[in-house]
Amino acid sequence: MTSPAVPLDLTDAAVVADPYPAFAAARATAPVQWDERLGLWLAFTHAESNAVLRDRRLGRIWRDRTPEERFGQFNLIHRNAILEMEPPEHTRLRRLISAAFARGHVERLRPWVQELADSLVDGLVERSGGTAEVDVLSEMAEELPVAVIAELLGVPAADRPLLRPWSNAIVKMYEYGRTDAVEDAAERAAAEFVAYLRELAAERRRAPGEDLLTHLVTVRDSDGDRLTEDELVTTCILLLNAGHEATVNVSGNGLLALLQHRDQLARLRADPALLPTAIEELMRFDSPLQLFERTATEDVEVGGVTVPAGEKVAALLGAANRDPAVFPDPDTLDVGRTDNPHISFGAGVHFCIGAPLARVELQASFGALLSRTSDLQLARPARRRPEFVIRGLAELPVVLTR
Template identity: 90%
Template sequence: MTVAPVPFDLTDPALVADPYPAFAVARAAAPVQWDERQGLWLTFGHAEANAVLRDRRLGRIWSDRTPTERFESFNLIHRNAILEMEPPTHTRLRRLISAAFARGHVERLRPWVQELADSLVDSLVERSAGETDVDVLSGMAEELPVAVIAELLGVPAADRPLLRPWSNAIVKMYEYGRTTEIEADAERAAAEFVAYLRELAAERRTTPGEDLLTHLVTVRDAEGDRLTEDELVTTCILLLNAGHEATVNVSGNGLLALLEHPDQLARLRADPGLLPTAIEELMRYDSPLQLFERTATEDVEISGVTVARGQKIAALLGSANRDPAVFVDPDTLDVGRADNPHISFGAGVHFCIGAPLARVELQASFGALLSRTSRLELARPAPRRPEFVIRGLQELPVVLTGR
């Protein structure tokens, strides 16, 4: 079949600012298209993106960044990451991580997460009394998920300010159009992160606690298998990076969407029981992760297009989540949307292992904002981060009043 040319550039600032109109045009032209600039296939439709995520012939095949001597630590934390593995290695690692998670860590933290969310909102209200506006992104959206993941793993409070800068530097490596400075910063952050977690894991071996890191250090499966040192460190970094980046950006993107749709914000205030469905809708409406790559291990046909063995194909999650073939009025924000098969958490064997924790955090933070304020308005336009793959804001200035 003839595939229409890709009508946009993933590094174009206009596309980064608002990719959804361009997605709609491309999706209508052809659900799978070749991007000559990046050398990979792009899927725009929900069915096609879902197939990319679920088809076992399309795998996460990690190749070390080169030159390898420049990216020693960055390569280490990806070479051993569950997100970059396929069965049977993936199956083994996920089984061990799931066994550690099964100790009830998410439910253990639920009351603590709500208390933290309440206190962060109260702090924003206090600050707003003497200021024109406050930044919800730095004052809450960034603080809460980092604190939660750190508490989950047992990272000492004094060390927690280190985590987000490390994560921010590392995830910039997933973007297109990187500079050598960005790459150097990512490797430096990865090296410092690895060294820190090796030391913390060593402490847990001699002084165990009730945290997830202790359980990851000690977990064994029925065959007596356990995580290697590199797998342990990599798993902690993945949980810290993926575990808060998505939540931060759902919080920012989602609150901005509500502020830009005051009728939906009012609807949610009037009926707090809609909060769980509203969280799913906010993840669908403006996806925190826009692109997820896979590599064909053999020739695979997706919607009439043959992806040759060795070629890359990407699921455009934000485009899939706006597909009119699946979602009624997809460009409309509807906090009561009940039929919502969004794929913001992925699908298949790589479905986000931290999804239950993310939902606890998001329900706590949005619930606190709704219940502890009487006024919540956008103070001025919220600037976006200049990256496409991980979609988020630089700041979210709001005017709010406590109840």
């Protein structure tokens, strides 16, 4: 291995708090570098990260966690996930899921999403009253996407509080330096989530509705193919975990960025037509997902190094989205940035299938925050979660004025 060693520790608290200076220093050394601690290659530039995501010789190759008897349900929900598959299995599953999505579910929910966002902001404003702090993260950013996914799937309102704790426990398995307790909690959550969705799917077979879960239960392609029970359950879990985690963290990271860049907040408030562009910039500026792994199915050259067959290489999405070769003044937040090929939703065959829904949610929530308040102020420093891969806040205390 001729690549220099990575000059950063992705588990270091300072890097987790603000990885972007470390990314810039590493990018200046080499575009792709070997990380001995993690046992994988890291791509720091936009070009190389994009190549990692698009090169068909670099696949999502799932290997069950071991011992398998300890991680039975966690393995099940990944072994059958579209995110962990390559063609032709991926092609078949994506075709079936896309057919269910194509029935207008996202557009059907758009007015409802906006009403919910308006209602949540009104509640925050009432509780804050221009003087008291409220936590925008727990009281809005986490509430809205979970409610939307639950409404999309047809999860009964009484059961919706179950969803986020399950998701939170499962996604902690994607971090480095996990404890046994974290792993055990992830397996328990996976088992409970799987059992719940099997029961809900059985109910939809008995009594179909107009929700996405019903359509996933009944969808068939032109060859008569359909989702297996395990694929159905896994797809629903992936929609919740991937769908709401990204939206929650763009909401938190993005609002914090605006509160720290008051000129851009004022610019967006003065010109609401910038909102779609601003959402893309907030995703670029502080990416909710920082790292996405692939496995070489043969020797592959990336960024001047050879990734041997069987070894892993990861696209550092946050580093790619701050690459000065692609983004002028990459460390500057610019809500009017129009040339913005960020890769926060991925690229290639694994491009996020829920991206249109995420954009609807984000435009609704930021639009409501801007249109239904006259002032937003950070009450005290936000508190960031201590994980690197899924980058987000634990608390965002804000004072809102009607």
